[in-house]
Amino acid sequence: MDDKEFIAIERRSLAEQVYLHLCNSISSGKFKYGQTISTKKLSEELKVSMMPIREALKRLEMDGVVEIRPRSMCLLRKPTKKTILSAIDVRELLEVYCVKAIYSTIEGSRLSELRKIIDSMRMLMEKEPIDLKKYIRYDGQFHKALCDLVDNEFVSKSYKELNIHLNMNYMYDIGIKPNVSQTFIDHVDLVEALAKHSPAAVDIIEKHLRISRQNILSGEFFTSRETAAEA
Known part of the structure; x- marks a missing residue:
């Protein structure tokens, strides 16, 4: 395995951890439906770079949970x-x-x-x-x-x-x-x-x-x- 492959795997692993953290935060009520979340603040809070944050949020967007918005923001959608x-x-x-x-x-x-x-x-x-x-x-x-x-x-x-x-x-x-x-x-x-x-x-x-x-x-x-x- 070369260095590029290792970095890609490490990044995916980190994105998965961020995704699970966000899922738990939503399920527990820490984040409220209708709330706007700053990706920059998430990055600072979790002490990770923006890349795994974006990947995790993109996955949540595909799940229909969030709506990614300009200026490093995303909206936690209210369930219909x-x-x-x-x-x-x-x-x-x-x-x-x-x-x-x-x-x-x-x-x-x-x-x-x-x-x-x-x-x-x-x-x-x-x-x-x-x-x-x-x-x-x-x-x-x-x-x-x-x-x-x-x-x-x-x-x-x-x-x-x-x-x-x-x-x-x-x-x-x-x-x-x-x-x-x-x-x-x-x-x-x-x-x-x-x-x-x-x-x-x-x-x-x-x-x-x-x-x-x-x-x-x-x-x-x-x-x-x-x-x-x-x-």
Whole structure:
């Protein structure tokens, strides 16, 4: 391998790291939909050159997530109604598939990460008022960890990319606030069903996701006349 090939590989690796960082920042709500982002500030913050920043943003633009603008700026696009509905559909397919794939064979020790997240949720719920943004972040971690249990790199990758379009902080900003107590009970029941290798785990995740969909679609964003005809 010559020096030029090595530099190209190193640059691609760095661009991939920047891309994953941006995906996580969007999914976690650090960057807001509709926000304008300076590529120069990103370069300074991440301590990398502009080249991997541009490559990562170009990839996000191809994903339909950002719009690259002049003067080293880019716009984080707000998801359309169609995008949100499509993302919800795929989320349900992925999570139900994962539960069906693991419930009969999963080892109890592999549920430790889910139990740890549940413990964090429980501690959060003991405080009043509940920090809803933080709870939603834990909720996202729970569902990601659930999908990771299937040990399928393409499922994990698809779920991570899906969450760029389905930032739950944003979803609940435009939807109906979740019933925290009920979602917590669903999480506990799901883990216990998985630990017992019970097919009830599939029913629990299907119900949980159905209620989540209803909460989002009941919000003003979907029920107002302005968005009723949105493509």
